[in-house]
Amino acid sequence: MKLTQKILSFIIVMVIFSFSPLFAKTLRVVNFSADIPAITSLDNFDPDSYSVVTQIFDSLVHLDLNGKRVPGLAVSWRMLNKTTYQFFLRKGVKFHNGEPFDAQAVKFTYDYIIDPINKAGNAWILSPIKRIEIITPHKLKIHLKHPDGMFLYRLTMFGAICPPKYIKEKGIQEFFKHPVGTGPFKFEQWDKGKKIVLAKNPDYWDNKMPFIDKLVFKIIPKDQGTEALLNGDVDVNTNLDPKDIERVQEAGFKIMKRLVLRGYWVLMKNQGPLKDVRVRQALNYAVDKNKLIKVQGGGFGVPLASLGKFGEIGKNSTLKPYAYDIKKAGSLLAEAGYKNGFDLDMISIEQAIPLSEAIRADLKKIGVKLNIEIVSRPDWAKRIMEGKRSGSPYPGHMAVNLVDNPIMDLSFHAGLFLASDSPWSIIRDDTFDKKFLFALFQSAFLGHTKQLKLLDKYIHDQAMMLFTFQPVRVFAMKSNITMPGVGLNGHIDYLVFSRTIMQ
Known part of the structure; x- marks a missing residue:
């Protein structure tokens, strides 16, 4: 009987303490x-x-x-x-x-x-x-x-x-x-x-x-x-x-990791040298994506051919990533009238420092000097988003951020990064805007995804971004x-x- 009372008292004490701040x-x-x-x-x-x-x-x-x-x-x-x-x-x-x-x-x-x-x-x-x-x-x-x-x-x-x-x-x-x-x-x-x-x-x-x-x-x-x-x-x-x-x-x-709908996005303004699609393509050929995966992703990730990511609604799986081809990059620059290269300014989040430095080193090989400004992600948002909303848009040529796709559909990143009226976009392409809206306005799933795949191809062909890789997200606990x-x-x-x- 006494033992039972002691056990009951212990249980009561533990229940009381389990609801205390201590526990x-x-x-x-x-x-x-x-x-x-x-x-x-x-x-x-x-x-x-x-x-x-x-x-x-x-x-x-x-x-x-x-x-x-x-x-x-x-x-x-x-x-x-x-x-x-x-x-x-x-x-x-x-x-x-x-x-x-x-x-x-x-x-x-x-x-x-x-x-x-x-x-x-x-x-x-x-x-x-x-x-x-x-x-x-x-x-x-x-x-x-x-x-x-x-x-x-x-x-x-x-x-x-x-x-x-x-x-x-x-x-x-x-x-x-x-x-x-x-x-x-x-x-x-x-x-x-x-x-x-x-x-x-x-x-x-x-x-x-x-x-x-x-x-x-x-x-x-x-x-x-x-x-x-x-x-x-x-x-x-x-x-x-x-x-x-x-x-x-x-x-x-403990570690948990997964290939997620995320990317290191290098936005490009289609003005100055970057107005010419051959120049934008040249930059894509000049960057070694496998090196980016190694230095930024720790060896985990897959190269991207366009905006579409593996597992995302609307990805065009027929597209192939731009090959790492310095000779072709130089040829395209010369064809566009930039044989001697040029300077570019880029703002990058601090989470992408290795990637940004690797891009700078690769572009230097084709005569492009990349000046990089490193900021925190919140400060990046203020410079790009708040600057555009307030009428003082970012004056540079490129902007790097690490962004996931919380709503699974390629339309989200297409609209966010590339639509002219987006608070994040630093590019303006009227043809893209029309194609984007046409894909978006398809309420039937099959029609919507079909048009998104065509949009993904346009983004690739026009080299609207400097494509990098889709990373693995890692949790440690x-x-x-x-x-x-x-x-x-x-x-x-x-x-x-x-x-x-x-x-």
Whole structure:
């Protein structure tokens, strides 16, 4: 009897302590190297920002780790005609402040985004939306301006739903500082330059998640990320340099890696020497992609022939990468009138330093002098995106970034990098714009993918970018941590941290 009472007392004590801060499970992550521009979807369009946005907010549609569309705040949907979709919303969901989620919240969010006066960060990606029609508190229709083969994918991350009452009461600027969503984690603190702290949402609609109590994004310089993991300052590194895999594994850490819909994108402005397609082709022939994979990807990755990536909707698999051919590159330059070469200015993120330096070394062989400016990813976004939006576009010739495709469809990167009206684009090609819109406006899947493959060929033939390689994304974590996997889209999405288990 006494033994039974002792066991019962021990169990009670353990239960009490399991709910105390002492036993709280805090996951510390290094994912970016500088302060991100924003923590809501309404005031920025930066990839790193969305790693946090997707923890705080939900969208109508989610993607699983293999890129399949799954229910989010919408339990189901159907296309009524080429420009109308009907959504049935999840019931009983509340925002972090207790405000109920309903069709009015969806209408408020999308009305705000598509109103040009608000200059919403995600306005470009959701621009096909014409209007929202509320049928009942949990049923609505979304009417589009035109058919859109990518529409449902647009909603998966960039359509994060916001709380109308909270924003009306507190104001949009307060919302930007203290966001409220329906997601698996609540915003708690942003210590600028140091960390962003999120806390578990105990009332999350998927009551199985999240499995951790706190999620801390630590802001650590890129070149210190591996050491931070090895020294115990963080539990997970979601952007481990592939060259560090062996060292990290030998220290007892677990590794997860996957070829993802990601690329080191070298955007080119079609002005000056780069206006001539022969010059752009010459640059592609001059760069050794296998060397880029070695110096930047640690030997992991595949060369790209165009914008399309393996596993992506719309990739043209018949295209072959530009061969490494210095002689042909020099011949094309001479044919274009640049036998003696020229100078180019390029801005690059710090994560792509080895790649950028390798490109500079290769281009030097054909007489092209490349001047490189290295910045953080958030600063790159400010220089390119904010500069274009404010009327002060980046004055250089090339821009390098590492960007994934969170919505799986080639249209996303085609529009983001190359469409003339995109906040990221530094090129203008009217023929491309027409081909892009024609592919986009195909609502039937087969027609949409067929036109995307033709678009991918045009991008290749016109050498609209300096094509590099599709990398492998590497996660490294402590041995007591189990993560659900690396998403095919290459992004830190809803399911990555909410399903992470700490033992």
